[in-house]
Amino acid sequence: MATRPQALILGAGIMGLCTAHALLLSGWDVRVVDQDVPPNPRGASVDHHRLIRHAYGAQAGYMRMVDDAFAAWRALFAALGEAPYVETGVLAVDEGQGGWLRDSRAGMAAHGIEVHALDAVSVPQSFPCFSGIGIADAFFVAPGGVLLAERIVALLAARLVALGAVFERATVRGIGPQSLRLDDGATLTADAVVVAAGPWAPRLLPRLPVKASRQILVRLAPPADLAAAWAVAPMLLDLSPQGGFYMVPPVAGTPIKVGDHSFSMTGDAQDDPREATPAEAEAILALARRRIPRLDEYRFLGAAACYYDVQPKEEFVVEAIHPATIVMSGFSGHGFKFGAVLGQAVANALADDNLMPALPGWAAGRDAAVPGLLNQRVTA
Numbered sequence: 497m498a499t500r501p502q503a504l505i506l507g508a509g510i511m512g513l514c515t516a517h518a519l520l521l522s523g524w525d526v527r528v529v530d531q532d533v534p535p536n537p538r539g540a541s542v543d544h545h546r547l548i549r550h551a552y553g554a555q556a557g558y559m560r561m562v563d564d565a566f567a568a569w570r571a572l573f574a575a576l577g578e579a580p581y582v583e584t585g586v587l588a589v590d591e592g593q594g595g596w597l598r599d600s601r602a603g604m605a606a607h608g609i610e611v612h613a614l615d616a617v618s619v620p621q622s623f624p625c626f627s628g629i630g631i632a633d634a635f636f637v638a639p640g641g642v643l644l645a646e647r648i649v650a651l652l653a654a655r656l657v658a659l660g661a662v663f664e665r666a667t668v669r670g671i672g673p674q675s676l677r678l679d680d681g682a683t684l685t686a687d688a689v690v691v692a693a694g695p696w697a698p699r700l701l702p703r704l705p706v707k708a709s710r711q712i713l714v715r716l717a718p719p720a721d722l723a724a725a726w727a728v729a730p731m732l733l734d735l736s737p738q739g740g741f742y743m744v745p746p747v748a749g750t751p752i753k754v755g756d757h758s759f760s761m762t763g764d765a766q767d768d769p770r771e772a773t774p775a776e777a778e779a780i781l782a783l784a785r786r787r788i789p790r791l792d793e794y795r796f797l798g799a800a801a802c803y804y805d806v807q808p809k810e811e812f813v814v815e816a817i818h819p820a821t822i823v824m825s826g827f828s829g830h831g832f833k834f835g836a837v838l839g840q841a842v843a844n845a846l847a848d849d850n851l852m853p854a855l856p857g858w859a860a861g862r863d864a865a866v867p868g869l870l871n872q873r874v875t876a
């Protein structure tokens with residue numbers, strides 16, 4: 497009887513788990529090593545929500561990849577027996593004439609996505625929880641919404657166990673060709689290794705062009721009289737030059753979440769405190785105050801620090817660092833939406849050496865996918 501190939505996955509965040517799932521469906525045996533237990537609140541993949549949207553500025557490769565991402569999520573949700581996703585639509589506004597909205601609009605229109613033009617008057621008319629103050633440019637796009645991240649990670653981890661994956665709780669100290677060295681000195685080997693260490697990657701692989709970046713998010717509950725308006729609110733991307741922010745509406749019993757677009761480019765995922773200071777929280781609230789009327793009447797539910805793994809051009813780094821040893825990194829605060837499709841692509845590339853050269857350029861948003869890279873296996 498032919499033996500099944502063995503894969504070792506470092507990291508039980510969305511990237512490691514999605515890759516593990518795709519490998520299991522392709523006939524691999526899988527062992528997942530993580531210092532924590534999924535869903536891991538220290539990981540970049542775990543809080544209530546992550547956004548998925550086509551608006552991508554000049555990064556048209558990622559805009560196009562969102563269609564593949566949606567297809568991969570649909571297949572994964574069918575396998576999980578649940579679809580932890582809430583469609584909200586996407587509202588983007590800018591108080592300046594920066595190019596991000598213009599580039600997004602042009603890219604989506606060329607891709608056949610209907611983009612509804614809005615302005616300072618029609619934004620609050622359409623979405624009463626937002627003010628139109630200062631808006632110079634705005635649009636709404638219906639596709640797009642909220643992936644319920646923690647739920648997805650929890651379901652996926654349970655599914656992997658049911659499919660026979662082995663989870664090992666250990667800290668990895670070193671990475672070699674098809675091997676991981678653990679902190680007890682043991683070395684694990686396999687036919688293939690995937691390193692999906694999130695914002696810890698710069699510690700393990702200091703030569704990667706990736707830096708950990710401390711980011712703050714604030715959670716809020718709206719006043720009772722605004723609950724109906726918030727129940728139909730879209731996600732908000734505010735690109736205003738005085739400080740952009742994103743806002744996730746309160747879907748499926750989750751709080752409103754506000755975070756900023758700029759990268760701090762400081763901090764360390766392992767050692768830094770995860771509590772946000774009052775000053776850090778206030779800096780986020782200050783960005784949102786102008787766009788969300790009566791913000792000071794909202795109930796403050798807390799603020800926390802999380803970590804991105806930032807690549808300077810915000811391009812994903814998914815490539816072989818040794819034979820059959822792939823790193824998945826550089827997700828720069830926008831990787832979750834692509835977790836399912838990236839996992840599929842990495843599994844396909846590990847199964848077929850001919851696909852491997854196409855993986856980095858596609859994952860960086862530069863090149864179209866070659867045939868075979870995104871093939872899905874949907875049954876176990």
Ligand SMILES: Cc1cc2nc3c(=O)[nH]c(=O)nc-3n(C[C@H](O)[C@H](O)[C@H](O)COP(=O)(O)OP(=O)(O)OC[C@H]3O[C@@H](n4cnc5c(N)ncnc54)[C@H](O)[C@@H]3O)c2cc1C
Pocket residue numbers: 506507508509510511512529530531532536538539540541542545546547548666667668669692693694695696697700711713755802803804824827828829830831832833834
């Ligand atoms: C607050 C926030 C908001 C975001 N919003 C969005 C969004 O709206 N849309 C979007 O698409 N993306 C978003 N992102 C980005 C996205 O969530 C991340 O790109 C993605 O989750 C990264 O997943 P990962 O599996 O690579 O990392 P992680 O989830 O961090 O998983 C890495 C795992 O590796 C383990 N690990 C690391 N080093 C070691 C070691 N040495 N030994 C053992 N285990 C180790 C860690 O314990 C961790 O569990 C956001 C990220 C954050 C933090």
